[in-house]
Amino acid sequence: MPNPTPFQKKLATTAVREFEKFRLFRENQDPLMSRIQQYWKELGFKFESVGVAWSAVFVSWCVKQAGATGQQFKFSALHAEFVRRAIANAQAGTGLFHGRRLTEYAPKTGDILQNNRSGNHFDFAFASTHSGYKSHSAVIVEVGTDNAGKYLRTVGGNEADSVGLKEVRLDSQGRVKNPAGLYICAIESLL
Numbered sequence: 001m002p003n004p005t006p007f008q009k010k011l012a013t014t015a016v017r018e019f020e021k022f023r024l025f026r027e028n029q030d031p032l033m034s035r036i037q038q039y040w041k042e043l044g045f046k047f048e049s050v051g052v053a054w055s056a057v058f059v060s061w062c063v064k065q066a067g068a069t070g071q072q073f074k075f076s077a078l079h080a081e082f083v084r085r086a087i088a089n090a091q092a093g094t095g096l097f098h099g100r101r102l103t104e105y106a107p108k109t110g111d112i113l114q115n116n117r118s119g120n121h122f123d124f125a126f127a128s129t130h131s132g133y134k135s136h137s138a139v140i141v142e143v144g145t146d147n148a149g150k151y152l153r154t155v156g157g158n159e160a161d162s163v164g165l166k167e168v169r170l171d172s173q174g175r176v177k178n179p180a181g182l183y184i185c186a187i188e189s190l191l
Contacts, residue, residue, distance in 0.1 A: 004109045045057065123181065124185050
């Protein structure tokens with residue numbers, strides 16, 4: 001696997017730093033509550049309350065902090081919007097963020113992994129044509145191997161009302177194991 005680009009490293013590092021600073025706080029506690037408000041405002045979005053889902057805002061903020069522009073990445077409060085744009089980029093062979101089928105792509109550090117939430121079972125084909133459904137995504141901050149095989153770790157916002165870290169198991173080819181259809185898409189960073 002190639003070494004991460006400077007952008008990919010910065011995206012992963014940004015997400016990890018947010019996790020390290022805020023993982024012990026809940027969204028309705030400062031300093032995390034003030035930081036969430038900052039995520040919204042620095043993207044130019046209207047902040048209402050921490051009760052409004054902020055996970056896509058967290059990912060968008062991290063991508064912006066790493067150096068991507070609004071022309072390169074669809075900053076949004078909805079994961080589905082930036083995923084749909086990334087899939088369209090891949091289909092057209094344009095842009096610097098490409099939505100990839102999990103059955104065909106081994107995610108890497110600095111990519112974004114999207115998954116279903118609220119019991120939904122959306123798939124890549126659905127994601128390619130819709131931008132208003134509930135989902136979640138997080139920044140891939142590490143890809144590695146341990147005694148159980150290959151894995152990746154993500155950092156995401158609004159996970160258990162905080163900034164959270166998750167581990168996802170990979171197959172021998174480095175692709176996401178997805179037997180229950182939890183995961184929808186990976187956004188490959190080409191920046």
